[in-house]
Amino acid sequence: xxxxxxxxxxxxxxxxxxxxxxxxxxxxxxxxxxxxxxxxxxxxxxxxxxxxxxxxxxxxxxxxxxxxxxxxxxxxxxxxxxxxxxxxxxxxxxxxxxxxxxxxxxxxxxxxxxxxxxxxxxxxxxxxxxxxxxxxxxxxxxxxxxxxxxxxxxxxxxxxxxxxxxxxxxxxxxxxxxxxxxxxxxxxxxxxxxxxxxxxxxxxxxxxxxxxxxxxxxxxxxxxxxxxxxxxxxxxxxxx
Ligand SMILES: [Ca+2]
Ligand SMILES: [Ca+2]
Ligand SMILES: [Ca+2]
Ligand SMILES: [Ca+2]
Numbered sequence: 001x002x003x004x005x006x007x008x009x010x011x012x013x014x015x016x017x018x019x020x021x022x023x024x025x026x027x028x029x030x031x032x033x034x035x036x037x038x039x040x041x042x043x044x045x046x047x048x049x050x051x052x053x054x055x056x057x058x059x060x061x062x063x064x065x066x067x068x069x070x071x072x073x074x075x076x077x078x079x080x081x082x083x084x085x086x087x088x089x090x091x092x093x094x095x096x097x098x099x100x101x102x103x104x105x106x107x108x109x110x111x112x113x114x115x116x117x118x119x120x121x122x123x124x125x126x127x128x129x130x131x132x133x134x135x136x137x138x139x140x141x142x143x144x145x146x147x148x149x150x151x152x153x154x155x156x157x158x159x160x161x162x163x164x165x166x167x168x169x170x171x172x173x174x175x176x177x178x179x180x181x182x183x184x185x186x187x188x189x190x191x192x193x194x195x196x197x198x199x200x201x202x203x204x205x206x207x208x209x210x211x212x213x214x215x216x217x218x219x220x221x222x223x224x225x226x227x228x229x230x231x232x233x234x235x236x237x238x239x240x
């Protein structure tokens with residue numbers, strides 16, 4: 001009887017271990033250490049201020065699974081504004097080589113398109129904050145990229161769910177539930193990558209280089225807890 005119970009416990013534990021072989025989820029976090037994206041200073045007092053008014057992004061977090069980016073979250077506090085409801089687009093530089101490779105738009109589309117992040121003649125791929133047009137009467141970070149301008153009319157390769165309402169005093173902007181057609185995903189491989197993002201007014205820009213995270217040893221953790229559980233069970237059993 002005793003042996004039989006151990007056999008069953010072992011089989012349950014073993015099936016748990018082998019049922020999750022393909023998942024290598026690796027979480028990452030990032031801070032907000034940048035004032036503006038490289039080369040996108042506007043030569044005003046803006047260049048010295050991380051936050052102009054609201055909101056204040058503090059950084060965020062996300063997940064890489066088997067070399068593919070699967071979700072990104074941005075956290076903000078310090079206030080919101082009704083005009084800011086709509087977030088900026090999410091720009092990803094795979095390889096951290098100053099060329100964007102992917103754009104995930106606030107409207108829910110994913111583009112696989114390489115272009116320079118620098119203010120160097122490829123500016124037609126950006127929609128910039130323009131005080132006179134969008135922000136008359138407001139103090140904002142002028143002439144900074146906010147959204148992707150699809151100047152070459154490239155086709156999107158996927159969709160993304162975007163949530164988060166920057167009119168609220170604090171919260172999270174989430175890019176999740178990626179789905180693709182034609183490409184397998186937002187591929188990062190094992191390389192470092194850069195995340196670019198800002199609010200509609202570019203009042204606080206995110207530009208963070210992220211070290212590609214190491215996968216969590218999910219299988220080993222489970223094996224460890226399974227063995228610990230079995231050991232505890234056995235001790236209890238022997239006490240009787
Ligand atoms: Ca900030
Ligand atoms: Ca790149
Ligand atoms: Ca300004
Ligand atoms: Ca910032």
